[in-house]
Amino acid sequence: MTFQLLQKDPNTQARLGLLQTPHGMIETPIFMPVGTHATVKGMRVDELKGMGAQIILGNTYHLYLRPGHQLIRELGGLHRFMNWSGPILTDSGGYQVFSLSKMCKVSNEGVTFQSHLDGSSHLLTPELAIQIQETLGSDIMMVLDECLPYPVEKSQVAKSLDLTVAWAKRCLQAKTNPDNLLFAIVQGGVFPDLRQECFSKLREIDSFNGFALGGLSVGEPMELAYEIVERANSYLPSEKPRYLMGVGMPEDLITCIGHGIDMFDCVVPTRSARHGLLFTTHGRLYIQHAQFTRDGRPIDEKCACYTCQKYSRAYLRHLSLSKEILSAILNTIHNLHYFLNLLGEARFAIREGNFSSFQKEFFKQIQEGEVSVAPKN
RNA sequence: GUGGGUGUAGCUCAGUUGGUUAGAGCACCAGGUUGUGGCCCUGGGGGCCGUGGGUUCGAGUCCCAUCAUCCACC
Numbered sequence: 001m002t003f004q005l006l007q008k009d010p011n012t013q014a015r016l017g018l019l020q021t022p023h024g025m026i027e028t029p030i031f032m033p034v035g036t037h038a039t040v041k042g043m044r045v046d047e048l049k050g051m052g053a054q055i056i057l058g059n060t061y062h063l064y065l066r067p068g069h070q071l072i073r074e075l076g077g078l079h080r081f082m083n084w085s086g087p088i089l090t091d092s093g094g095y096q097v098f099s100l101s102k103m104c105k106v107s108n109e110g111v112t113f114q115s116h117l118d119g120s121s122h123l124l125t126p127e128l129a130i131q132i133q134e135t136l137g138s139d140i141m142m143v144l145d146e147c148l149p150y151p152v153e154k155s156q157v158a159k160s161l162d163l164t165v166a167w168a169k170r171c172l173q174a175k176t177n178p179d180n181l182l183f184a185i186v187q188g189g190v191f192p193d194l195r196q197e198c199f200s201k202l203r204e205i206d207s208f209n210g211f212a213l214g215g216l217s218v219g220e221p222m223e224l225a226y227e228i229v230e231r232a233n234s235y236l237p238s239e240k241p242r243y244l245m246g247v248g249m250p251e252d253l254i255t256c257i258g259h260g261i262d263m264f265d266c267v268v269p270t271r272s273a274r275h276g277l278l279f280t281t282h283g284r285l286y287i288q289h290a291q292f293t294r295d296g297r298p299i300d301e302k303c304a305c306y307t308c309q310k311y312s313r314a315y316l317r318h319l320s321l322s323k324e325i326l327s328a329i330l331n332t333i334h335n336l337h338y339f340l341n342l343l344g345e346a347r348f349a350i351r352e353g354n355f356s357s358f359q360k361e362f363f364k365q366i367q368e369g370e371v372s373v374a375p376k377n
Numbered sequence: 378g379u380g381g382g383u384g385u386a387g388c389u390c391a392g393u394u395g396g397u398u399a400g401a402g403c404a405c406c407a408g409g410u411u412g413u414g415g416c417c418c419u420g421g422g423g424g425c426c427g428u429g430g431g432u433u434c435g436a437g438u439c440c441c442a443u444c445a446u447c448c449a450c451c
Contacts, residue, residue, distance in 0.1 A: 036413050057412080095412045116414070147412080185412090217411040225411095246412040267413045274415055290406070321405095328415070 002181060002209055003241050009349075011356040013233045013260035016347060019210075019241050021087040021139035022179045023079065026054040028241060028262035029350075031253065031343045032089055033336055034270060036062050038072070038082040041270055042329040043336070045084045051305065051333070052340040055087040055139070057265045060132050061096035065115050065122075069135040077137035089265070090138040092129040092171075092185075095147045095214075095246075106146060108163065126170035134177050142212065143171040145185040150219040157189040165201040172207055181209035183243060189215060190224045192231045199235055210241040210263075217247050226255060233260040250279055250342055254362050257346050258355065269339045273331035276320040279338045283366045285313075287331070292317045305337035306330075 007016040017028040033040045033048065036059045040048060048056065058078060063069060075081050078088060097104050097113045104113035110125030129144040145164045148157060164187045175182055184202045188195035195213075202208065213232055216225040229244060236242050243263035244256055253264055269279065276287045280300035287299070298308035299316065307316070307330040319327035342362075349358035 034413060041413080041415075059413080062413085091412050099412090100414075142412080212412085214412070219411095222411090243412095248411045252411075266411050268411055271413055271416085272410075274413095275410080275417095277410080286407090288406095323415085325415095 003239065005238060007350060007353075009258075009355040010353055012258040012359070014257050014346070014350045014355040015238075015260055015262060016350045017241065017262055019262075021055070021181060023085065023087040023139050024054075026087055027347060029253075029257045029343055029346055030054060030263055031339045032057045032263065032265040033339075034059075034265055034267050035082070035084075035088075037066075038063060038078060040332075040336070041274070042325075042332045045082070047333065048084075048336070049086070051337045052344060053086070053336070055089060056084060058088050058090045058136065058138070059093070059096060060090050060129065060136070061093035061100070063090075063136060064093060064132050065117055069132045073135050073137070079137055087139040088137075089140040090133045090136060090142065091245075092142040092144040093124055093132070094129070094142075094145045097124055098147050098149075106163070108166070110144070110167075111146070126167040127174040130171050130174040130182075134175070134180065138180060140181045140183060140210070141171075141175075143168040143182065143184050143208075145187055145214055147215050147218070148187070148189060150190070152189060154189070154191055154194070157187070157191060157194055161187060161194060161198045161201070165198065165205075168202055168208075169205050172205060182207075183210040183212050183241075184208040185212045185214040185245070186232065186236075187215045188228075190220050190228060192228060195228055195232060196235055199232070203237075208240070210243060211236055212243040212245050213261075214245045216244065217252075222248075222252060225252075226259070229256050229259045229261060236260070250339070251363070251366065253339075253342065254346065254359055257350075258359055264343075269335035270332050273335040274328045276327075276331065278331060279335055281365050283369050287313065287317050287320050289317075299334055300338070303334065303338065304341075305334050307334040307337075 002020045004018040005015060006018060019026050019028055033053055033056050035056045038058060040056055063072065072078050072081050079085060097111050100116045104111050110123050112121065112123050114121055124144065126144045130141060133141040144167045146160045148160055164185065168184045172182060186195060186199045186202065188198045213229060216228060241262045242260060244261045246266060247256060247264055248266050249268060278285045278287055278299050281302045285299060292313040295313040297313055299313060300308055311330060316327065316330060319330065346355065346358065349355045
């Protein structure tokens, strides 16, 4: 059994679990930092481990185009290549084909797209998506799916479902390594009935190691996404892990854990860090704001991260405005620490059986904002 | 010293035959950012048009002087 459900919260749908992968166990609920180009931007792997990262995400689309999956295999596989010995989840490349490539054309066979790097043309099939992920040495692979934008006609979403299901089946058949895990992706846009229909068809195939909810947080109001997640809890099998792809903000994570989600990934902590947006116990803080010019306090007085131990808001503001490399590094350390620590606290609360009060306290502190904004100049 | 060029937003510059309330990019300030292109999107504040005269109904624009600055030649 690869997934072990340890505990369920009495008042919410929150779950505590253990997921076994070829490179080790991970505790769920979990947040997976995104390492697109075989690196979590700005972070050394010992720093990642030090702040409690258990599993990271690599991008099939990017690594396939550069430096190439075969090259990575020649150099010992993705783990050795990037010096990360823990578990790695790889996406299928589907999302990036739709979001990054210059043009893409979907057929039953797969998706033809033009590289955003050099314009070269490629055909990504379900079989190739699996082959690339196996070649990289992924611990958790994702099926190739069609990710539709928002808003989109229901009829088009319905039509897309059959393709996503057919591709999922082909991905399963293309899988050659029994050790690696493979997750299916439930699509269906913001339509609960289509979501359930998609799941039912995937369930018939029934050999996936987990189920992901895809195609959310692509521009729809978060309330709609929450509704999809909440409803999915009723039909997703409790004995398999559930992964909400691409989500999200701290508020989204805490809400969706309460709806039974086990795994998340999102670029928000890392990308926001590079743009100066920091997450704190009391909500978001944009470090470039003039109010921090002479603020000698840390980002978050309750935070135990390296950045908060050593540096002031005033210094971090200066670095961010100067676009210094260290700005991205220190901000990323803080944001990732915040996200990973938040999930750690959530797991603790579930273990203690009081996740709902943890949720309430979390939102209370976020909404309160900062008690004192800045010292007088 | 002589000849020529340039002075417009913090910076780099547009600005039509003289015609409403002088614009842009960058910077700055403030929102946004959800399966990563070190971005991107939206809004905002900012001008004695070097200075002083003159012509004109009307001057950033034309004329004179002056100051600053750059280039070339003595």
